[in-house]
Structures are given as C-alpha cells and as structure tokens.
Amino acid sequence: MATNFAIVSQFIIGLVFLLSSANALKNPVTFAQGIADYDLLSASFSPAAAILIIVLELWIAFTHLSGLFLEFGSPTAMLLLVIFGVAVAINLGRGRNVHCHCFGSRELISIATLLRLVLLSAGETFVLRFSDEQLLSHLSRKDIALGMFWAIFLAVVFLWISRVNDLMRLLMLKNSEEVQEGRVP
Numbered sequence: 768m769a770t771n772f773a774i775v776s777q778f779i780i781g782l783v784f785l786l787s788s789a790n791a792l793k794n795p796v797t798f799a800q801g802i803a804d805y806d807l808l809s810a811s812f813s814p815a816a817a818i819l820i821i822v823l824e825l826w827i828a829f830t831h832l833s834g835l836f837l838e839f840g841s842p843t844a845m846l847l848l849v850i851f852g853v854a855v856a857i858n859l860g861r862g863r864n865v866h867c868h869c870f871g872s873r874e875l876i877s878i879a880t881l882l883r884l885v886l887l888s889a890g891e892t893f894v895l896r897f898s899d900e901q902l903l904s905h906l907s908r909k910d911i912a913l914g915m916f917w918a919i920f921l922a923v924v925f926l927w928i929s930r931v932n933d934l935m936r937l938l939m940l941k942n943s944e945e946v947q948e949g950r951v952p
Contacts, residue, residue, distance in 0.1 A: 770897045770898075771897070771914075772893050772897075773888040773893040773894050773897035773898045774892050774898065774914045775914055775917045775921065776890035776891065776893045776918075777834070777837070777894045777898050777918075777920050778832065778914055778915050778917075778918030778919075778934050779887075779890060779918040779921060779922050780831050780844055780887060780890055780891055781828050781830075781831030781832035781918075781923055782826070782828075782832070783887065783907060783920065783922070784825075784828040784831065784844065785824075785825075785828035785832065786870055787824050787869065787870055788821050788824035788825045788828060789862070790870045790871035791817070791820070791824065791871075792821060792852075793823045793871065794871070795817055795818070795821065797868075797871075797880075798817045798820075798821070798868060799813045799814045799817035800813070800818070801866060801868030801892060802816050802817055802868075804865050804868075805854050805857075805858055805865055806858075806863070806865075806905075807854055807857065807858075809885060812828065813924050817892075818879050820847070823845070823847055826840060826843065827843055827844045827847065830844075831844070831894070834898075837894070837898055838847060841891060841895045841898065842895065843890065844887065844891050845891045845892070845895060846889050848884055848888045848891060849888065851884055852872060852884040852885065852888065855876050855880050855881050855884065856887045857927070858876055859876060859877070859878070859881065867880050869883075883925075886925070
C-alpha cells in the first residue's frame with residue numbers, strides 16, 4: 768500500500784514540478800522578479816536563482832516522471848520544497864503580502880500555500896522511503912497508467928479544494944448574473 772502511495776506521489780510531484788517549470792519558462796523575467804519580491808536574496812542574485820530553480824524543477828520532473836535517477840531527484844525535490852516552505856513561512860511571519868508565483872499565479876502567499884508545500888513534502892517523504900529506480904521498470908504499463916491516472920485525479924481534486932474560495936465566488940457571480948437576467952425566480 769505504501770509503495771502504491773509512493774508511486775502516485777512520485778507522479779504528482781513530477782507533474783507539479785513540470786507545470787511549475789513550464790510556467791516559469793514562459794516568463795523567466797517575471798519569475799526572477801517574483802524571487803526578488805520575497806526579499807530573501809539580493810536582487811542581483813534573483814536571475815541566477817531563477818535559472819537554478821527552473822533547471823532543478825525540470826530535473827525533478829524528469830526524475831519523478833521517468834523513475835530514472837530518482838535517488839538524486841527525490842532529495843533534490845525535498846530540499847527545494849523545504850526552501851520554498853521556509854521562504855513562505857518567513858514572509859508570512861513578517862506579515863508581508865507577497866505573490867506566490869506558484870505556477871505563474873498572482874495569488875498572495877497564505878497558510879494554504881504553506882499547507883500545499885507541507886503536503887507535497889509529505890508525499891516526497893513517501894517517495895524517498897518507498898520508491899526506487901527499479902520500481903517503475905517492474906510495473907506493467909497498466910499499473911503505470913493507473914498510477915498516472917490517480918496522480919492527475921488527486922492533483923485536480925487538491926487544486927479544486929485549494930481553490931474553493933475562488934469556486935464559490937464564481938458560483939456566486941454566476942447566480943447573481945442569473946438573478947439580474949431574470950432567469951432565477
């Protein structure tokens with residue numbers, strides 16, 4: 768059971784880092800500015816940090832989605848998640864309103880941001896403990912496809928849960944438009 772959870776976690780984390788690096792690559796200058804906004808590094812170091820983070824995120828995505836070099840990719844992922852968590856916690860502690868820049872988002876950091884990082888770290892703990900490079904090579908294509916399905920499904924559910932306030936606002940907006948148009952009694 769723990770091995771199955773580790774495989775699903777491995778795929779989820781791989782997808783998260785793939786999407787994160789893809790968004791950072793779309794606009795690396797904005798991503799570097801986002802790093803500077805956290806006010807933990809000198810502004811002159813932010814572009815180098817942005818490049819390093821993008822490369823590490825791509826590396827983590829590759830190792831987690833392919834299963835290759837996972838013994839190096841998994842500790843790298845844990846280290847990056849811890850660094851992100853510390854950066855968020857420091858800025859929350861300072862009472863700063865900083866944009867997360869998670870997946871290109873403009874949402875402000877919050878306890879929910881920290882919770883996402885803690886949950887990803889917990890998943891990575893399972894990957895560190897129960898996965899190995901040979902595991903995926905012993906699985907059938909059906910098992911890998913099933914693991915990927917559950918990874919995508921759980922990632923989408925988690926995304927929806929973490930965005931419940933936005934979903935409620937969207938529903939309220941839709942309902943208010945229906946009332947204004949006279950479609951709702």
